[in-house]
Amino acid sequence: MELFRQGLRHLMLLLLAISGAAMAQTVAPSGQEAGRAGGAQVRYEVVELLPGTIGSYPRINAAGQVAVSMVIGGRTKGFFYDGAALRQLGFPGGGAVYANGLNDAGQVAGTALNKAGVERAFVWSARGGMRDLAAGKDSGSSYGMAINGRGVVTGSFQGGTRPFRWSAAGGLQDLGSTPAPSGGRVLNDGGVIAGVSTIDDETTRVFAWTRERGLIDIDTLGSIESSPVAVGAGGEVAGNRLASWDDGGDRPFLWTQAGGMRDLGIGRGSTAWVNAMTPGLHIAGAIGYPDGRQRAMSWTRRGGMRELGALGGRTSVARAVNARGQIVGFAENGAGAMRAFVWSERNGMLDLNRLLRRTPPGLVLEQALAINDSGVIVASANTGLVLLKPSSL
Known part of the structure; x- marks a missing residue:
């Protein structure tokens, strides 16, 4: 259970950042005016998906399908949007559902309460329905955290104490002990997995797993805390680390098998963190x-770390990035x-x-949370969750 709670850490931190920044009123130069010089802007059609508040961050695939959990009427429910209609996820007679991963085949991975009230890792598809990944191997809690393009799922089982790899062909594989x-x-499509070992209530260490080398402690910088965010196409791992208790905050890292863990720096600030990374x-x-100011940033091997500006206020945070270099997130405007x-x-x-066409009355987009390589965006609004489709599509 502790590992599952830690898996939601960045969701909680981001929501806290939003509520804190919303109280600020300081005005700074806006990036809106600068963007108009780039030519005609793309416009977006709005598809209203769900009411409620976010229970797990939405995932979007290449086809524009979406997996998400929303808190509706005090209950956390999982949903899959197939491009035309919504389907609700869950074990028969079960409870809360956390949809944590989605691939281009429309398979969803996550964690759900079964009818006995036990948290279980699952994979779901429209054709196959809900499948308990640890059935027959473990009667305790298990947690599904991510799925790759080949349908391989990773997470933890035996009460959240041991990492696993699951595939339809091979079933659940215990990755070993730390x-x-x-x-x-x-994990990436090549099957490289990254995860965390919980040393105690305050200390974690990031690991990688490959078929060739098994489990590897990759925190070669000796952090107090470290956790992964994404795995690149070549097996690189990006994430966040806390160097020491008095260091001032998180620092982003990139690990490669050849070069080990590299601290990516904090730019001109006192802290920095990663929320997403493309396979490239x-x-x-x-x-x-x-x-207390925050600025959205991006980092590439070629260009290093750069700030992306703001919309007139003190805060901006980048939440997702696609292969075309489009980045989405949230920012404070001049009115706070x-x-x-x-x-x-x-x-x-x-x-x-x-940038909206035919905006629904009263709709305000507050955060952009996910984007696919076609530029389709999932955003939260004052009405709930919405999908934004570029008008050229």
Whole structure:
């Protein structure tokens, strides 16, 4: 259970950042004006998906399908949007559902309560329905955290203490033991898995797993805490680390098998963190400053770390990035309100609220949370969760 709670850490931190930033009123130069010089802007059609608040961050695949958990009427429910209709996920007679991963085949991985009230790792598809990944091997809690393009799932079982790899052909594979309870978090299509070992209530260590080498402690920088966010196409692992208790905050890292763990720095700030990375190693996240300001950032091997600007306020945070270099997230405007943004090299940071066609009455986009390589965006609004489709599609 502890590993599962830690898997939701960045969701909680981001929501806290939003609520704190919404109270700020300081005005700074806006990126909206700068973006207009780049030519005609893409417009977006709005598809309203679900009411409620976010229970797990939405995932979107190449086809524009979405997996998400929403808190509706006090209950956490899992959903899959197939491009035309919504389907609700769950074990028969079960409870809360956390949809944590989605692949291009429309398979969803996550954690759900079964009818006995036990948390169980699952994979779901429209054709196969819900499948308990640890059935027959483990009667305790298990947690599904991510799924790759080949349908391989990683997570933890035996009460969240041991990492696993699951496939339809091979079933559940125990990845082995570390000196402490551990679980898989993320993986790539090549099957490289990254996860965390929980040393105690305050200390974690990031590991990688490959078929050739098994479990590897990859925190060669000796952090107090470290956790993975994504695995690149070549097996690289990006994530966040806390160097020491008095270090001031998280620092992003990139690990490679050849070079080990590399601290990516904090730019001009006092802290920085990763929220997403493409298979090609384009990283998106934020930089934090001692006075409470935050700035969305990106990092590439070629360009290093750069700030992406803001919409007139103190705060902006990048949440997701696609292979075309489009980055989405949330930013505070000059009035102190949070607004969803899209950023590109050509147009800079733009308020998505100003790019909508036929905006539903009263709708305000507050955060952009996911984007696929076609530029389709999942965002949260004052009405719930929405899908934004570029008008050219």
